[in-house]
């Protein structure tokens with residue numbers, strides 16, 4: 001029984017039907033076919049609808065309300081789940097290469113709006129425009145990859161021990177894939193899931209973050225047009241904009257075979273338990289608390305800018321952001337001087353301007369998290385090397401945005417089991433500790449509960465061997481002379497952990513590249529007897 005589906009009294013406020021948008025926002029929404037006034041339908045399953053509560057999309061750079069979106073009502077969600085299930089039955093009957101051809105057209109459609117969608121990501125999420133465009137490019141890249149995969153999602157022929165028998169392992173479409181995504185990658189994470197899921201023959205139901213609904217609506221509109229042109233039901237790419245209640249309903253719905261969840265550790269824990277309790281499948285992509293380790297022989301002309309991008313990029317709001325920096329004692333002064341210089345050259349500004357390198361935090365809540373963390377660092381005696389002082393007010397319309405200064409801090413303790421080291425705070429604060437031996441840095445890197453990304457800076461092949469080997473970094477992403485943040489779609493993305501921690505707080509999900517597609521199918525083991533006899537396996541005798 002879905003608790004969400006129990007009708008409740010509407011909590012909708014009376015809102016004006018028209019709104020006056022800034023030219024800044026309307027210039028971005030118009031080319032993406034997003035209405036500039038009135039309420040916008042936030043649910044799609046072949047037709048657009050929404051008669052549930054209203055969500056407001058707020059621009060983090062200015063505080064402007066850029067849209068009001070109607071979420072799906074309980075009965076609409078129910079209907080969408082049914083239609084998505086039906087769309088799966090349609091898709092699974094199409095040959096995989098035909099699905100690949102439709103994906104190729106979707107790729108073209110997304111690519112044709114690369115700049116416009118990138119600007120929308122910047123407007124609604126707050127990351128700088130080049131990162132917004134890069135995120136759309138990830139969607140394009142994963143479509144390319146999935147088009148190829150649509151001709152290569154091969155099963156296997158296994159040798160049978162019985163004469164005249166063959167065993168096939170057949171990858172069949174799984175069903176409905178529910179994608180619940182986070183605010184910080186409002187386009188790419190859906191792309192990673194949608195492209196593989198579609199190529200594998202599944203219908204997808206997307207619940208985006210309630211704070212980035214417009215990105216989801218714009219992407220779904222582009223996909224819907226391609227599906228329509230190919231006579232594929234629109235519910236092959238369904239959308240339900242909404243909050244945690246809609247997320248919970250999707251997690252509990254028996255119509256959803258696989259829940260691919262990207263978000264915080266806290267919610268991921270609830271999602272994992274709920275899906276497991278009905279024996280559904282999950283992909284969990286949760287928080288990161290990523291470290292960069294700098295050895296004495298590192299090329300600092302590469303390391304310092306990469307650490308700067310890792311810590312400051314996306315205002316510290318990537319799951320792969322660099323949050324911990326471990327520097328060898330012999331070069332610590334040099335590294336920290338160079339890094340402080342880089343920080344002092346960067347000030348926050350409008351993420352839509354091409355010269356801006358640091359945009360706002362996504363929400364006022366995140367600003368509070370930043371202020372609380374800084375206060376606590378100070379109270380515990382940490383040395384603040386950069387940032388932390390008051391920000392000069394920005395000119396209108398940015399004066400009401402969520403801007404903060406990035407911080408470099410040296411906490412008094414380097415104990416990775418204690419705060420501030422053991423938690424993911426989604427803000428641009430980089431904590432630094434000094435080490436004497438690579439083994440210490442590796443231990444500190446591994447001792448936290450999260451295990452998403454990590455990076456070693458060295459030119460010594462012996463250090464590389466230690467770092468990527470069995471006693472090295474236990475994260476899912478183990479980079480060398482490459483920062484923690486910014487992955488390519490070719491490699492499977494997700495967390496690992498081997499250290500004796502209380503939990504593995506990143507989840508064990510794998511998305512995008514590698515063998516990730518194998519999670520979006522159900523494997524049928526088919527033993528076929530071509531002979532005139534019916535022997536039992538292992539020589540078991542059951543003659544009657």
Ligand code: NAD
Pocket residue numbers: 180181182183184185207208209210242243244245246247248251262263264265267268270271285286287288318319320424426452494506
């Ligand atoms: P969040 O956990 O608050 O929300 C994520 C999604 O879950 C949203 O769509 C939200 O509406 C939904 N949700 C909330 N409660 C729910 C419930 N009870 N049941 C089902 N769904 C529910 O995360 P966020 O603040 O949007 O994103 C930031 C977090 O996401 C960070 O921890 C970051 O590290 C993580 N993240 C991880 C990856 C990765 O690949 N590992 C990528 C991006 C972001």
